[in-house]
Amino acid sequence: MTLEALRKEIDRIDDQLLDLYNERLKIVEEVGRLKNSTGAPIYRPEREREILERLKRRNRERGGLLSDEAIEALFLELFAVARNYELPERVAFLGPEASFTHQAAEKKFGATSAYLPIHTIKGVFREVAEGKAKFGVVPIENSFNGIVSDTINCLSDYDLKIVAEVLIEIHHVLATKAEDVKQIKRIYSKDIAFGQCNQFLEDVGLDLVEQIPVESTAKAAQMAAKDPEAAAICSEVAARLYHLPILFKNIEDEGNNRTRFFIVSDFENRPSGRDKTTILVRLPHRPGALVDFLNDFKEAQIGLTKIKSHIVGGVSIFFIEFDGHKEDEKIRKIFEKHEESIKFLGSYVKEADDV
Ligand SMILES: O=C(O)C(=O)C[C@]1(C(=O)O)C=C[C@@H](O)C=C1
CATH class of the missing domain: 1.20.59.10 (Chorismate mutase)
Structure with a gap:
């Protein structure tokens, strides 16, 4: 032969x-x-x-x-x-356990999936990029604190796709082993959470009690669970996780504190009929470049839902979201025309207009 x-x-x-x-x-x-x-x-x-x-x-x-x-x-x-x-498809999320990102992950993947708490946003992207987890869950924006830069940087650096969004209402509780508010000598929480509950703390006479900032509200619950003279400002799930009795619920001064999360993975969704698309755009430095770019959306009658400017590695880029799927005819045309400037981040079922 x-x-x-x-x-x-x-x-x-x-x-x-x-x-x-x-x-x-x-x-x-x-x-x-x-x-x-x-x-x-x-x-x-x-x-x-x-x-x-x-x-x-x-x-x-x-x-x-x-x-x-x-x-x-x-x-x-x-x-x-x-x-x-x-192995069940593992879900990496910005930890620790019982963080709001964990809550968002459970909203999407249920209580029994295999979850992997990771301490940095970059770490979550890395786990998925290396195939150690199928999905990653990261925050993208909060109604008080705005866009999460680390997430945009990672979306720019990694070749993962947004496959879903999740919206969570952020509520805080005051949880403690103390029987009475008067027994509370210190409060653990994340620094921004203290700020979100000032009025409440004053109303219940806890405004002069020592405030101890820790890296997460979940950690706060863990600390307070070990100390009967301490309380935690944390999420309901964190209080439950550390068997900490809840004294007051919804203690945030202003309602409507919402955080939006992205689920990232290594595949692209098929059109569902009610999709939203997210892109990063790097435009040439010439007058009118942004106006010209946006005008193409106007002419194609594509509804923009978000546009934010952002700096990545010293270069100004735009984070843009609009209605529709990458495979829609009119969107495909825009992608073809601006191939050089656009980084496609994902088309996914639209859950929310804004945070
Ligand atoms: O028989 C099993 O329990 C399997 O899961 C299948 C299988 C195999 O590939 O044959 C895979 C993993 C186990 O360690 C043992 C065997």
Whole structure:
């Protein structure tokens, strides 16, 4: 046989192997579903060993060419692929546990998904980019504090897509093990949360009590749970997590404190019929560049829902959102025309107009 003919033979067998690997993975998927519904462990080394020994025996009986080591190497790799496949899709979020981002993640993925608290926004992006988590949940803007720069920087740097948005109403509670407000000697919270509850603290006579800022409201609940003379200003979930009784709910001075979150992943959504699209735009430095760009949206009758300027690495860019999906004819045309300037960040089901 010629080399070409031999290679054709190899290609034919590789095709069969590929189909068989996929067929195997289909069964593994079923096993994974079964295990995830009962909480059984994914990794079963004894079962892997049993398979290897059986295959080596069979290989020997049939006078196969593969060595024992080769069988081990090939099949151990296959088991690793299977285990990764069986793992439920992990969700990385800006932690710690019981943070408002955790709440947003649970709103989207339910209470039993595999969650991974990560301490920085960049860390969340990295987990998803490296395939350690399928989804990442990060805040993008808050009605009092505005846009979250770290999230925009990461959207600019990483090649992930926004696949959904979530809106959460931010409510604070005062939680404590103290029986009476008068017993409270110190309050733990995040610095901005103290500021959001000034009026309440004055009303209940806690305005002169020592305020101890910590890195998150979840941490505040954890600290207060260890000290019967302390209270925490935190979320309801954080109080529950640390078994801290809630004394007052909704203690923020102004209502309507909302935070919007993005869910990022490694794929793009298909159109749903009620989509919103987010892009970053870097325009040339010439008079009227922004006006000309926006005019194309006006002419195509595309409703802009947000435009914010932002500095990334010393360069001014625009964060822009509008109604519709990337695949809509009129949006495709604009993307073609401004290909050089636009970084597409995602088209996803519209949940909210604004925070
Ligand atoms: O049999 C199982 O329990 C599986 O999950 C399947 C499988 C395999 O690929 O054969 C994968 C992972 C386990 O460690 C053992 C075996």
